Amino acid sequence: MVERFVEENVVADAFDGRRRAIFPQSGAAPGDRLWEPRCMAQAPLWRAIAVYRIAALIYATILIVRNFGHYERPMPAWAVLALMAAWTITTTYAYAYPGRRRPLLLIADQLITMAALASSIGIVGRRALEQGTPTLAVAWHVTPVLAWAVYGGRRGGIAAAVAMGATDLVVRAHYDQAAFTGSVLMLLAAIAVGYLVRVVESSHRRLQRAIELEASTRERERLARDIHDSVLQVLALVRRRGAGLDGEAGELARLAGEQEAALRNLVAHASVAADQAGEADLMALLQPRASAEVSVAGPADPVRLPERTARELAAAVAAALDNVTRHCASGTKAYVLVELEPGAVTVTVRDEGDGIPADRLEQAAAQGRLGVAQSIRGRIADLGGRVHFTSAPGDGAEVEMVVPIS
Known part of the structure; x- marks a missing residue:
């Protein structure tokens, strides 16, 4: 938000x-x-x-x-x-x-x-x-x-x-x-x-674009100062005070720590905007998702894609990571890997959770839960790509998203 x-x-x-x-x-x-x-x-x-x-x-x-x-x-x-x-x-x-x-x-x-x-x-x-x-x-x-x-x-x-x-x-x-x-x-x-x-x-x-980027950078710097002086300090205090507690208090401290890390990552990175060619760096869009539990890896050079493609891929990755947070145990590790190939880009999201039971995705879609069906499969399908899920009970889950690029 x-x-x-x-x-x-x-x-x-x-x-x-x-x-x-x-x-x-x-x-x-x-x-x-x-x-x-x-x-x-x-x-x-x-x-x-x-x-x-x-x-x-x-x-x-x-x-x-x-x-x-x-x-x-x-x-x-x-x-x-x-x-x-x-x-x-x-x-x-x-x-x-x-x-x-x-x-x-x-x-x-x-x-x-x-x-x-x-x-x-x-x-x-x-x-x-x-x-x-x-x-x-x-x-x-x-x-x-x-x-x-x-x-x-x-x-x-x-x-x-x-x-x-x-x-x-x-x-x-x-x-x-x-x-x-x-x-x-x-x-x-x-x-x-x-x-x-x-x-x-x-x-x-x-x-005009340079003026917009300058205004964006200055506003982000102002927000970073305000957030650091208020929200981040409060979240850090909650995390420290509740670190040794059990039950709901400890859970609130852990969530506060996660939000603190996410906010620090957000205010530390400049706004990712499309360049004159209408392209955006996928790695810059995914990097803010990195945290103590999430590892993001990819090519050393920027992965420049059409802006819509990059943002839709980043949104699909965010949906996959949200599923890890929602359905896996606290502290479950997740890994995001970006691979740039001739004519396609592949993004893999893997977690160390308990895995997805057989037919669980089909049952969720039948029950009207559209997290995977729309947030992941729907986005990738609109880009002309494909999604492949791999999972085994007790061995985590892996989502492979392949999108063609020209």
């Missing part, structure tokens, strides 16, 4: 508090969308897109003013420029909030930009475009491609770049190297930004 409290409640509260301490300016609750890792990681990229869009608008304005006299229909150019400026302001505010970054907004951004680009045919004129006069949306039309790359990764960026590049080629109406260069550069930019997004999100997840 103490371990469950530490792992599920205290550590989570500590992480939320640590996160608020690092990002106090947001005022968001842990469950808000602002705290979603993807949104937090992408925020600087969206700000960079806004800066690029404004800079590109300024550049387009300079070119329009410079080439105004060479346009076939110069006056509508101001209307297009006004539309580009208004849309720049709109998207700058819209993309600033994660909740507004929706496909509908990005599609509108793409279509409006393509329309501004296509208007160059009637305003600049086909002849001027063929002679190399820039389009009205020069450089500004790349912005939706970058937005799609941030939102949808490389695939979204490539799709937007192909559509925008095709529009640009149709508007220019000449297919030489100069015309293709702009489209190719836009495509490469989409690929690069899409890859950058993946790197940024991965780095942010690692940072």
Whole structure:
């Protein structure tokens, strides 16, 4: 119960508090969308897109003013420029909030930009475009491609770049190297930004995980101090005072000693959490079960398994050890052995008790006692493994759990 409290409640509260301490300016609750890792990681990229869009608008304005006299229909150019400026302001505010970054907004951004680009045919004129006069949306039309790359990764960026590049080629109406260069550069930019997004999100997840582990470690250290100053000292006192007594008093002293050892082991070990690959060390999960009566042995190196597999195996071992405590005499020795083989991991739990009578497991399952049927066999079966019980009267019992791993 103490371990469950530490792992599920205290550590989570500590992480939320640590996160608020690092990002106090947001005022968001842990469950808000602002705290979603993807949104937090992408925020600087969206700000960079806004800066690029404004800079590109300024550049387009300079070119329009410079080439105004060479346009076939110069006056509508101001209307297009006004539309580009208004849309720049709109998207700058819209993309600033994660909740507004929706496909509908990005599609509108793409279509409006393509329309501004296509208007160059009637305003600049086909002849001027063929002679190399820039389009009205020069450089500004790349912005939706970058937005799609941030939102949808490389695939979204490539799709937007192909559509925008095709529009640009149709508007220019000449297919030489100069015309293709702009489209190719836009495509490469989409690929690069899409890859950058993946790197940024991965780095942010690692940072978030580091913050969580730091908060978990600090909270565990605080709990260790509190437990040592209170609970552990009381349990140690009960164990010492009742060590020489008989009957129920002696039994309570023995149980207090066991709980003292378990608590010391718990507060001495850091929280076992999955790494970036989603794996956990099985030996680290089993080691807290070691005590004066329980011996845990395994490979010297960490036994890294998928997190669910490692935790389910550890829970099955805990159920087997609980059966030893419940059904065997006080002080019965138990041994846990972990063997890592190619394609499988084998965990064996053996005790020096009186053994399991024949058909006892089947009778217990028929009576509705699901300790072995669900806590051990059910867990291992869900992992695609198998369980084998070996026992003889007076010779203890052995549970072998084999789970395949990729």
